[in-house]
Amino acid sequence: xxxxxxxxxxxxxxxxxxxxxxxxxxxxxxxxxxxxxxxxxxxxxxxxxxxxxxxxxxxxxxxxxxxxxxxxxxxxxxxxxxxxxxxxxxxxxxxxxxxxxxxxxxxxxxxxxxxxxxxxxxxxxxxxxxxxxxxxxxxxxxxxxxxxxxxxxxxxxxxxxxxxxxxxxxxxxxxxxxxxxxxxxxxxxxxxxxxxxxxxxxxxxxxxxxxxxxxxxxxxxxxxxxxxxxxxxxxxxxxxxxxxxxxxxxxxxxxxxxxxxxxxxxxxxxxxxxxxxxxxxxxxxxxxxxxxxxxxxxxxxxxxxxxxxxxxxxxxxxxxxxxxxxxxxxxxxxxxxxxxx
Numbered sequence: 001x002x003x004x005x006x007x008x009x010x011x012x013x014x015x016x017x018x019x020x021x022x023x024x025x026x027x028x029x030x031x032x033x034x035x036x037x038x039x040x041x042x043x044x045x046x047x048x049x050x051x052x053x054x055x056x057x058x059x060x061x062x063x064x065x066x067x068x069x070x071x072x073x074x075x076x077x078x079x080x081x082x083x084x085x086x087x088x089x090x091x092x093x094x095x096x097x098x099x100x101x102x103x104x105x106x107x108x109x110x111x112x113x114x115x116x117x118x119x120x121x122x123x124x125x126x127x128x129x130x131x132x133x134x135x136x137x138x139x140x141x142x143x144x145x146x147x148x149x150x151x152x153x154x155x156x157x158x159x160x161x162x163x164x165x166x167x168x169x170x171x172x173x174x175x176x177x178x179x180x181x182x183x184x185x186x187x188x189x190x191x192x193x194x195x196x197x198x199x200x201x202x203x204x205x206x207x208x209x210x211x212x213x214x215x216x217x218x219x220x221x222x223x224x225x226x227x228x229x230x231x232x233x234x235x236x237x238x239x240x241x242x243x244x245x246x247x248x249x250x251x252x253x254x255x256x257x258x259x260x261x262x263x264x265x266x267x268x269x270x271x272x273x274x275x276x277x278x279x280x281x282x283x284x285x286x287x288x289x290x291x292x293x294x295x296x297x298x299x300x301x302x303x304x305x306x307x308x309x310x311x312x313x314x315x316x317x318x319x320x321x322x323x324x325x326x327x328x329x330x331x332x333x334x335x336x337x338x339x340x341x
Contacts, residue, residue: 020053021078022071024061030086035115039084039093042122050130068102078105089113095125108135158191159316160288166310168204168296173304175210175243182206185214189288189314196220196231204308212304213240214296216272222280229280233294241268241304270298286316
């Protein structure tokens with residue numbers, strides 16, 4: 001009978017304590033203990049506003065098993081504990097919502113640049129717990145931190161312009177009699193993490209009877225985002241081909257034969273398709289070095305096709321403002337404009 005009474009009382013306690021939680025002191029790492037106490041109090045306020053019955057406890061824990069045991073002892077379904085960590089000028093708050101069986105119900109971390117932002121940090125973590133979303137996806141107008149008010153740091157912009165020099169080796173439709181054609185290309189590249197869009201205009205020739213101007217848009221897929229990035233490329237465009245051919249002719253007048261040379265000129269506008277690959281060096285710097293090899297193909301007469309090898313360098317274009325360019329005073333002004341300090 002006593003056992004049944006105990007079980008019944010325990011069940012009644014759990015039913016009435018469904019929306020209750022015990023908050024344990026947050027550990028302070030590299031920050032003043034008063035900062036951790038501020039976090040404790042902010043969580044108490046937010047959870048109380050959310051309808052939770054909050055019990056503040058002075059027991060300290062280092063893991064979720066300990067937090068779960070205290071939740072059981074206090075007849076609470078949940079315990080909240082965590083750490084406040086100082087990292088130079090930044091402060092990170094890690095929160096664990098632990099069930100009475102010792103399992104973590106919710107855990108996440110949010111960091112901020114200023115002590116004044118701890119209120120927003122605690123709101124973000126509480127909102128994440130209440131909605132079941134990650135802290136990243138639990139953002140509202142009330143819990144944004146200053147890092148999210150401006151563009152994240154990047155080394156440099158991702159748009160570069162430059163040039164390449166190389167040689168084109170025709171293997172079909174050429175009148176240059178096996179000569180290699182020197183070439184110069186102007187290129188512009190816009191980069192994402194793995195893909196690069198490239199625009200190219202060039203001049204290849206510098207021989208007596210043949211030259212062409214390739215105009216091409218290409219897509220480059222890189223296999224790495226490091227300073228040593230091999231890539232594959234494919235593209236399409238237009239090839240303006242100029243050729244000339246000198247022939248020996250003759251005229252017969254009676255018994256006399258006169259020999260002479262004549263030159264014929266040909267202009268073509270050919271569709272251009274390219275396929276190739278290469279190596280992009282120094283990708284994380286403000287300049288890139290490119291070693292490129294690609295085949296250029298056309299599908300109309302005179303079936304002008306060949307293989308091009310080039311070496312080039314490109315530099316960052318006009319830089320825009322990034323967070324790396326913002327000095328501390330400007331950064332503070334940007335933050336204060338939006339937080340009303």
